[in-house]
Amino acid sequence: MRADAKKNYDSIKAVAREVFLEQGADASLREVARRAGVGMGTLYRHFPSREALLEPLVRESFDALAQQAEQLKTADSPNQALVSWVQEVIGFTYRHRGILSVMMSAIEDRDSALHVSCDGLRRAGAQLLARAQTEGKASRDLSGDELFDLIAALAWLRDQPAHAPRADHLFEVVASAILIRE
Structure with a gap:
């Protein structure tokens, strides 16, 4: 160049x-x-395209979130690692307004410039979930794809002014439904 x-x-x-x-x-x-x-x-x-411009901007953040998930896979508490990571992803989407709908479209569209980055993020979360499930700390009723959908739903709630005050409480409700408490 x-x-x-x-x-x-x-x-x-x-x-x-x-x-x-x-x-x-x-x-x-x-x-x-x-x-x-x-x-x-x-x-x-x-x-x-807009996606082609967004891709290098969010790839660094997605890669960092995926790396964080990789490090959390060896944490002492797999359930806390999962919760911590999910909160980080929700925080990312909140700081980057409007990125959630782009992410959800890109995860389904293999031709999207963002597909690889979004899929890597989804797989990172699925691995954390699988570890928590393997160790008996999370419900086996949830798949990695469903976890990604829940993250999107919780992130969307947090971004809606009328729902934002309830977002943290609803996060705790969802986490309690997923995680197996000792």
């Missing part, structure tokens, strides 16, 4: 990260281009 093209690419990514954090995943791509000091053609040459 030419030096000027690399500079534009890096600038677009840096600005997009700021704009998406400020305005959510549905932020104006025109605003991203304007702040990055490039035209729309340049933006689309580097990132042909």
Whole structure:
């Protein structure tokens, strides 16, 4: 990649990260281009779709969450490891407004630029759940896909002003239904 093209690419990514954090995943791509000091053609040459622009931005976070799950697989308390990780993922979706619907679409669409990252995140959670189930600390009635759906539902509740006050309580209710208490 030419030096000027690399500079534009890096600038677009840096600005997009700021704009998406400020305005959510549905932020104006025109605003991203304007702040990055490039035209729309340049933006689309580097990132042909919104998902293509979101992918490098969220991949780092998804990879970090997956790595955290990997480390938690050896935690003393598999049920607490699972709860902690789920809370982290919900927090991520809350900080990145609008990313939840993008994630849920991408997990089902193998052609999505975000599919691999989202699927890696789902698999990381499924492994934590499987460990807790193997050790008798979580209900065997739940699959990794269903855990991902529950995370999405709880994250959605937290993002809704009318439901946000109840989100933590509902998280505890769901956790109590999944986890087997001593």
